[in-house]
Amino acid sequence: MWFFKQRSPRSSLGPSQINRMPKTQDLCLLFCLVAGTNACYKQWIPDTNYENESNWNTGVVPCGNDQVQFPAHRKVSVYVETTHSVQELRLPVGGEFILNSGAGFYVGGGQEPGCGAGAKAQFKDSDSLQWWDPALWRAAASLDDLEEGRPLFSVHEESVPCWYDDVIFRASSSFRVDTTSRKPDVPVKSVSVLGRMFNRKAEFSQYLRSRSGRLQFHGSSTVSVGGSGCADPSGCECGNSANRERICATVTCPPLTCKKPLRPEGHCCYVCGVLITIQYATGFNLQAYKQRLQNLFLVDQAYKSVQLAMSKVSKPQYVLRMVPFGVSATIQVVILDGETGSEAGTVAEKLAWAILNDAHSQGSNLGISEAELEASSGSSSANGPGVGAGAVTGAVFGILILVALVSIGAFLVHKGFVQIPKIPMPSMPSVPSLRSSKKDGHIGDLGGPLDLGFDNPMFDKPSMLPAMPTLYNAELKNSISMTQTGVHFVNPVYDENETDFSV
Structure with a gap:
């Protein structure tokens, strides 16, 4: 059954709400800087709006001479902004129209001037759109940045909503997204749908059980809200590694021309650029450090093509760079540039060395204990306060483990708990002696x-x-x-x- 639902006036933003919005954004941005979250907002890009040309097979919005068709056995929630004339309208078994104030349909009789001879316009299927597709999300630090097109660059796992993010579905739109995950829940801090924000689990669960909620969210996993956000000044891990295969299955990696491509933690593709690994100490503040790099370096026109992503990740640790002995949380800085060919990564490497030198001179004040650089050109360096401390500690730790194992083995052999198996010596061909040679x-x-x-x-x-x-x-x-x-x-x-x- 198809439903026409008139959008409630209370769900739209009034003038007073619009005037207060910048203050709300400023407060959210301030909260992000203090709390240390990696991003404030993740906005879903696709929609199921009637006025969106990309939702129609003809590439244009149907007019009064067209026959409009929706997939017969598909479920969809369509947002209608204005009034439309159609010659014929065929609806599927289940679905809904969310009508803005004054929006609707009427039959024009196929005589609308300038509409052409008429065509069969079919609404595209949106069931294949997945929550875990990084290309379908846009990240920003504020609502202003979302509206003005200033997105944040991040690795693929962090391009989709993390557990501490606020998820935004545009107010004047509807959508359909498959939330199937490897886990039963998809946790986020809050979700905004049709201009209404849900940050309490009970309220959002009630919305998901509504007709609109069932049409907009589908799949085997449930989006849950109510998280407190990241309260660690040094940042929090995104937590999407369990769905890495789903994320990377939607990503197409571009060809590379650099000498030694790098693969950042949480990224699906190798890149031409620079990775900086920062070991942090007490007093390190991720957002404050981001702001420092922005003010010191990224404002320079020489780095206008640079993309920089910074986040906390878990990286494996190695003894003597060979033997793994665990994982630890580090700060990963990914720097890319817009250069191509043999110049790819050169600007990023120049910026990275400047950041490394800054960490070396000011690391004790910033809470940085060690910083290491690795570039796609093949160059690498460990720098910063306490340079090499991690490698020395790992080497000493590995030697102690080796000595302990040898000592335990010798003790067990000495006490008879362990017996060393006898190794049979290979038989050697008999060589006649000189005495026998003389006789024979x-x-x-x-x-x-x-x-x-x-x-x-x-x-x-x-x-x-x-x-x-x-x-x-x-x-x-x-x-x-x-x-x-x-x-x-x-x-x-x-x-x-x-x-x-x-x-």
């Missing part, structure tokens, strides 16, 4: 048979060779002597009678 060989003792080796027909049988005058003459035969120990060749150049070594 042909050389033998003095007077035994002589081992002549292999037969040499040329040496043993000179008669087989052609006759050569001096090859086997008497002089040559006298230069060769045979004894019981072998064959000896006499050097004809040496004359034993010429040299006498006897005393």
